[in-house]
Amino acid sequence: MLGFDVGTARKVWTAFLIALLFCIIYIASTTVLVIVFAVFFSYLIYPMVTLVERFRPRRLPRVASIALVFVVVVALIAVVGSLFGVQLQDQATRLLTQLPALMRTDVPNRLPLPHFLEPLRERIVDFLRSQIETGSDNAVPMARSLGLGVVHAASNLIYLVLIPILSFLLIKDGSQMRDAFLALLSTRHRRLWSEIVGDLNVLLSKYVRALLFLSLATLICYGVAFSLLGLPYAFLLAVSAGLLEFVPFAGPLAAVAITLVVAVFSGYPHLLWLVIFIGLYRLFQDYVLNPYLMSEGVEVSPFLVIVGLLAGDQLGGVAGIFLAVPVIAMLKIVIGKARAFHSAPHDEGDAERRALTGKTD
Template sequence: MLGFDVGAARKVWTAFLIGLLLFIIYIASTTVLVVVFAVFFSYLIYPMVALVERVRPRRVPRVASIAIVFVVVVALLAVVGSLFGVELQDQASRLVKQLPALLRTDVQNRLPLPHFLEPLRERILEFVRSQIETGSDKAVPLARSLGVGVVHAAGNVIYLVLVPILSFLLIKDGEKMRKAFLALLNRPHRTLWVGIVDDVNVLLSRYVRALLFLSLATLLCYGIAFSLFGVPYAFLLAVSAALLEFVPFAGPLAAIAITLVVAVFSGFPHPFWLLLFIGLYRLFQDYVLNPYLMSEGVEVSPFLVIVGLLAGDQLGGVAGIFLAVPVIAALKIVVSRAQVFYAASHEQGDAARHALTGRTDDEA
């Protein structure tokens, strides 16, 4: 009536609601980020909860077993922090204090270069000197800004408390929330969303646990190798590389750059051996360990990864970079599931029309 298309209106209304939801998420980015970290922490904890559930006596409530796991995990994190936190803080403080002096050293004159670059050594050294002079002027302000960032994070300790609390509630009530969400959907689309929810659950489970194991492997290998090589600030560099493993693609590259810069300007005499070790480890991790841990379902093309990292950096900074790959992988699942669902719906519709047409011809 009057050219009003109900189907088009529904699509416009749906697009408006999705846009409004994305706008609300952008406005409440801090809250959303806390919830996301709680979800990730839940996936890390849940295998231990499932293990305790298998041996839990029936008379013991499920909430008690979940609480026991969380208490043990938090206690372990506190013990690890107390054992290694002092050393980490000491190395970080010494590096920050010595950074201006390190940048002004004459180490660039002893920097080894391949033979084919020897004729360009003077130009390269001049460029390095200019960059060092610029960097030394910015070193102290940069350290000061990092300190302000740490103080700001310390002022938001409430978030560190909220993450395990929200994770506890998610594990306790996750199945209820899943059923409540699916109950809101009509029957035809419920099948589609059941598949999407299950696939995303498997995706996040694999992705989060794989990142944890990759980070621990990097911490162990880098820590042992750097200590044996005598690399300055070995523990600090190993921990930094392990944390940067949670940032896909860009994180490991940043870890390599930071390690080489700190090692060279701290006077480490064998940077090429260090680079060779890192290169071999990256080959092992990227082509053996990573595919084994990630398995299928988390594959995202390098083009989409780079685009996602750039978009995530623009939208959410470090948090956006951290979430780029799982968000792209989840969208990939949604699109593939929707394609299969609507293709099956069209086939069923065509089959019903053919059946109806055949009966009409037989009756005629």
């Protein structure tokens, strides 16, 4: 009578709750990020847990097999870090130290440029030199700030400890948590959210494992090829490319740019072979390996990917860029399932009423 519509009020209330949820996530971004990384780590570990469970004696509890996998994985990460961390640090320090000297050589004058840019070669080279020299002058303050950042990260090592602990608990109690969540819903909505949770589980498991395989493939292929081609700082560039593979779209482009810049300013003589290898590998990665590994559930249009990357960078920096694609894919699943659920008849009575209405009309 007063113009109050119950349906509109429910929609407004739902929109308010969603906005409040996003606000809480933004405020507690550090905690949410730790939980997200714990979830991703769980999806990486879970296949090994299922493999160990096949050979687990029945008298041993499931917790024992989960704990065994976590101990082995953490020990393996520690061993790999101790073996290759020194070499990685040595190459990074050497590159940072030699970069100003490399810029004073005649190598930049031999940069391959298009014919129409040849008259501007001197200005381009001077601009590049000034930019790198400015960066080298700031190397000491940057190193100081980097040291402070390391100290700050060391003070927050609790988060690194919490990630495997939370992953352990997620694997151990994940099914009970899912059942408890579904039990809170009505019978009508339980079916919808059961399908959504199942699809999200498939999406995240395939996405996280695909990213891991893509990163390892890039690390191994770049490392072997760069070593065979005699590229300076081969291990450092390969590790950088492997880590940047976790950042969709922008990461591989940044890895290619960094590799070519280091090769050019190091006076690498086989630049053409390097470009051919990188071009062939990116074609294989982007059009064969990537579609094969991400064949289910991660189909997001390039427009949405770019918009998501820009928005993720504004909201959360590198972490936001990393999470942009899976978040968009998850929203796509939730919206699609919700639309299909609300457009379909919910029970036989609804189907009969719709059929009668259609006949009457």
